[in-house]
Amino acid sequence: MAHILVLAEISRHGHVADSARGLLALASRLGDPIAVVATREPLADDLIARLGSLGATQVYQAQSEQADTALVAPQVEALAAAVATLNPAAVLLSHSFDGREAAARLAVRTGSGVLVDAIDVRTEDGRIIASGSVYGGNYLVDSTTTGMPIITVRPGAIDESAPAASAQVISETVTVDAAKAGMIDSYNDAPEVSVRPELLGAKKVVSGGRGFGSKENFAMVEELADALGAAVGASRAAVDAGYSPQTTQVGQTGVSVSPDLYIALGISGAIQHRAGMQTAKTIVAINKDADAPIFDVADFGIVGDVFTIVPQLIETIKSRSA
Amino acid sequence: MRIVVLVKQVPDTADVRRLDVNNGLLDRDAGEPIVDEINERALEVALRYKDEHKAAEVVVLSMGPENAIKSIRKALSMGADSGVHVVDESLAGADALLTSLAISRALEQTRFDLVIAGNESTDGNGGIVPAMLSERLGVPLLGFLANVEITEAQVSGERQGDDGTVNVHAGLPAIMTVTERFDYARFPNFKGIMTAKRKPVETVTLAELGLDAAEVSSLDRTEVISTAERPARAAGTKIEDDGNAAATLVEFLATNRLV
Ligand SMILES: Cc1cc2nc3c(=O)[nH]c(=O)nc-3n(C[C@H](O)[C@H](O)[C@H](O)COP(=O)(O)OP(=O)(O)OC[C@H]3O[C@@H](n4cnc5c(N)ncnc54)[C@H](O)[C@@H]3O)c2cc1C
Ligand SMILES: Nc1ncnc2c1ncn2[C@@H]1O[C@H](COP(=O)(O)O)[C@@H](O)[C@H]1O
Numbered sequence: 001m002a003h004i005l006v007l008a009e010i011s012r013h014g015h016v017a018d019s020a021r022g023l024l025a026l027a028s029r030l031g032d033p034i035a036v037v038a039t040r041e042p043l044a045d046d047l048i049a050r051l052g053s054l055g056a057t058q059v060y061q062a063q064s065e066q067a068d069t070a071l072v073a074p075q076v077e078a079l080a081a082a083v084a085t086l087n088p089a090a091v092l093l094s095h096s097f098d099g100r101e102a103a104a105r106l107a108v109r110t111g112s113g114v115l116v117d118a119i120d121v122r123t124e125d126g127r128i129i130a131s132g133s134v135y136g137g138n139y140l141v142d143s144t145t146t147g148m149p150i151i152t153v154r155p156g157a158i159d160e161s162a163p164a165a166s167a168q169v170i171s172e173t174v175t176v177d178a179a180k181a182g183m184i185d186s187y188n189d190a191p192e193v194s195v196r197p198e199l200l201g202a203k204k205v206v207s208g209g210r211g212f213g214s215k216e217n218f219a220m221v222e223e224l225a226d227a228l229g230a231a232v233g234a235s236r237a238a239v240d241a242g243y244s245p246q247t248t249q250v251g252q253t254g255v256s257v258s259p260d261l262y263i264a265l266g267i268s269g270a271i272q273h274r275a276g277m278q279t280a281k282t283i284v285a286i287n288k289d290a291d292a293p294i295f296d297v298a299d300f301g302i303v304g305d306v307f308t309i310v311p312q313l314i315e316t317i318k319s320r321s322a
Numbered sequence: 323m324r325i326v327v328l329v330k331q332v333p334d335t336a337d338v339r340r341l342d343v344n345n346g347l348l349d350r351d352a353g354e355p356i357v358d359e360i361n362e363r364a365l366e367v368a369l370r371y372k373d374e375h376k377a378a379e380v381v382v383l384s385m386g387p388e389n390a391i392k393s394i395r396k397a398l399s400m401g402a403d404s405g406v407h408v409v410d411e412s413l414a415g416a417d418a419l420l421t422s423l424a425i426s427r428a429l430e431q432t433r434f435d436l437v438i439a440g441n442e443s444t445d446g447n448g449g450i451v452p453a454m455l456s457e458r459l460g461v462p463l464l465g466f467l468a469n470v471e472i473t474e475a476q477v478s479g480e481r482q483g484d485d486g487t488v489n490v491h492a493g494l495p496a497i498m499t500v501t502e503r504f505d506y507a508r509f510p511n512f513k514g515i516m517t518a519k520r521k522p523v524e525t526v527t528l529a530e531l532g533l534d535a536a537e538v539s540s541l542d543r544t545e546v547i548s549t550a551e552r553p554a555r556a557a558g559t560k561i562e563d564d565g566n567a568a569a570t571l572v573e574f575l576a577t578n579r580l581v
Contacts, residue, residue: 011485071464071481071490076457096484097466104418104453113419113544116448129547135339140550141346147542152450182462182492185478190486204580228581236502246468246482246503252335252444253360253502261580272335278555282578284571290560297555300574304563312568317581320572 002031002089005060005082007075007102008051009094010037012068012187016050018198019094022158024055026121027092030128033162034058036082038074038174040067048167055162059169060086066176073181075102077174080109085172088148090128092121095152103150113145119157136252136275154256156201190247196222199231199248204261207233207250207277210241211266211287211306218243220310221265227317233257233277235267251276266306269294286310323378323474325368326432327402328425328439328452329361331386331393335444346546347415348445357393360440362400362507364500367438369401369508371472379403381432385413385425391523399510399518406432410528412535417544418446422454427531429459436477437497441466452499462492468503 004027009017020035027033035056037043043061051059062078064070079091079102091106093099095117107114118130130151132141199205206228208221218238225232234244236251250257252272262280267273269285269292277283278297285298288305295301302309333339333353340352365382372378382397384390385408394405408428413420429437442449449465456463464470468487470479477498478491492498510518528538559574561567575581 009484017484071462071488072453097482098484100449101453101463101465104422104450105457107419107450108422108454108457111419111542113417113542114448114450115544116418116446116450134341138339138552139341139343140552141341142547142549143346143544144547145542145544179493180456180460180462182464182481182490182496185489185491187483188480188487188489246501249502253442261575270336271338275335279552282580283555284575290562295560296557298560299558300571301558301560302563302567302571303560304567309563309568309571313571316568316572320576320581 003086004031004033005079005086005088005091006033006035006056007079007091007093007099008035008037009096009098010039010047014044014047016047016054017094019096019099019153019155020051021054021161023092023094023153025158025160025162026153028055028162030121030123031089032057034060034082034086034088035167036060036062036078038062038064038067038078040064042171048169052167053164055165056167057165059167060172061169062172062174064174064176066178069184070176070178071182071184072098072101072105073176074174076105076109077176079106081172081174083110090148091150093150093152095154100152103152107150110148112148112150115143115145115149115151118151118153121151133256133279137256137279196225197229197231199233199255199257202231202257202259204228204230205233205250205257205259206230206263206265207235207267208238208243208265209235209267210237212238212243215243220306224263224310224314227314230261235273264294265310267294268292269297323371323375323435324381324433325371325378325436325438326381326383326429326434327361327365327368327397328437329365329382329384329393329397330358330440330443331355331384331390332358332443332445339445341549343549343551346549355389355392357396358440358443360442360444360500360502363502363504364438364440365397365400365402366505366507367470367500372401381406383425383428383432384408385421385428387414394523395518396510398521399514400508401514404521405523407523407525408531409525412528412538418448418450418454419541420538422451422458423541424528424531424533425451426455426458427533428526429455431526431531435494436472439497439499441499441501452497456497462496464490464492464496464498466501467498468501470498
């Protein structure tokens with residue numbers, strides 16, 4: 001069976017990134033999934049077991065002195081070495097910050113085309129095809145490449161998992177040319193997030209916009225999200241105003257979500273916001289302006305004041321579940 | 323210090339953008355062509371450096387069709403000193419691999435201490451051209467920055483990560499990309515608009531970059547196989563809040579098993 005390489009990102013705290021599950025699931029559809037890891041020390045047994053449980057039949061561990069200090073370059077060297085040894089039919093990476101830079105740099109090394117931000121992949125007539133959701137989900141575009149494809153996959157897009165395997169380890173050493181890499185000085189960890197679900201891949205999302213007027217008022221969005229077990233999102237205007245962190249921005253230049261339920265509160269529904277949420281199954285909007293464009297895509301719209309309605313919603317939902 | 327800002331002309335995200343379902347290519351008539359907003363923010367970083375260091379030179383470089391000159395002029399009117407326009411018929415519909423090849427050659431000819439690009443373009447959402455340039459040119463990339471400090475010798479800043487941010491640095495020459503954490507750009511003023519017309523813009527073709535058709539066609543290519551338009555969403559129920567809207571909404575959610 002054809003080898004399919006997956007870049008498994010390892011967080012600096014030593015966890016396998018969430019993206020690995022979906023990537024290995026897609027890889028197992030296309031062939032034999034092999035996880036590639038750049039690491040300073042040999043991987044701990046539990047990490048190898050974890051990658052196996054996610055479907056990796058082999059783990060290609062490329063050890064590099066610079067794995068913790070050089071930006072992305074160790075991952076590129078690891079992938080380039082694995083491609084040279086294993087001659088894969090495709091390489092899959094997350095469309096994350098590190099993932100796409102690694103994909104781009106690998107593509108120059110191997111002279112390959114990159115298919116970006118895929119939400120699905122398949123094999124057809126011997127060719128590997130990636131599907132993308134383009135222009136805010138208005139188009140579904142299938143594409144392929146003339147040589148070995150390098151594919152970045154949208155975080156949170158894949159629900160399935162690969163059958164568990166027991167992973168064999170291949171160890172290599174790679175060297176990084178530090179003069180050609182950005183260098184990592186230190187980390188600023190994100191504040192420990194609550195039990196709230198992650199926005200990417202969430203089944204329910206409650207988003208707030210500039211209509212809330214202040215960070216204090218925006219807490220109402222979070223309260224409703226918690227009552228529903230939903231993730232919190234925001235418009236760019238709410239992020240720009242500092243009501244919510246940048247990582248919560250939904251839209252053209254933020255994240256794209258396709259949840260079962262999307263609730264837009266005090267959000268006008270600019271085309272760039274809709275680009276990130278209009279593929280949700282059910283959309284609910286509350287806005288005091290009856291002409292707000294968000295109502296054009298809402299399955300259920302309420303013309304009214306968020307400061308009146310949201311507290312009532314929280315109370316009603318809480319009393320139902322009590 | 324010579325700073326090159328990479329500016330891509332894209333269809334305005336405020337307009338409805340269309341793909342031709344027959345070939346998957348952008349319908350150039352749908353969406354006013356403008357400078358991608360993220361590239362204006364990139365230019366602003368360069369212009370602020372120039373405000374502080376009068377000797378600095380800011381060059382804008384764009385690869386695109388004839389009418390991309392409009393975006394180069396806009397950047398010149400905001401304060402850039404000169405422009406480079408990479409334009410060639412065989413670059414129409416170029417993918418990232420080819421785009422990065424052409425731009426990397428143009429950057430070698432133009433020379434630079436620092437290249438500033440956007441983290442991703444709004445018409446492709448790739449975010450891969452700058453990393454390809456870094457690999458082709460053999461210079462470090464600091465991508466997805468939230469802020470930056472530029473000195474004569476190095477560039478440093480905070481890079482966005484999946485669980486927090488990372489403090490990074492690189493010696494010059496280097497490439498950096500900005501995210502929306504950077505400020506909106508200044509508007510062109512009257513003097514800027516008047517002088518922009520006289521500022522030099524160099525036009526370069528593939529041949530002038532030392533690339534021939536054979537080399538271009540030997541590259542692996544990405545190909546669109548099919549393009550399907552998703553049916554537009556229809557608006558559903560809309561009610562005025564009469565005091566009971568919250569209760570009605572919870573009923574709606576319950577009926578649809580969403581609560
Ligand atoms: C290149 C580019 C990329 C962009 N990317 C994104 C993106 O990724 N995501 C994004 O969201 N935007 C994006 N934008 C910005 C977008 O154009 C809008 O400016 C933004 O979405 C507006 O946010 P908003 O709806 O919160 O604010 P506004 O447009 O100001 O709307 C606020 C809404 O709240 C309503 N309101 C006010 N008070 C109340 C109340 N008490 N009760 C009920 N309703 C109330 C108002 O009627 C109004 O409709 C982008 C723009 C550009 C140019
Ligand atoms: N054709 C182009 N001309 C100039 N700059 C470009 C071009 N394509 C990409 N870039 C630069 O690379 C950044 C990321 O683009 P992309 O990889 O296409 O998402 C853009 O914001 C630009 O700064």
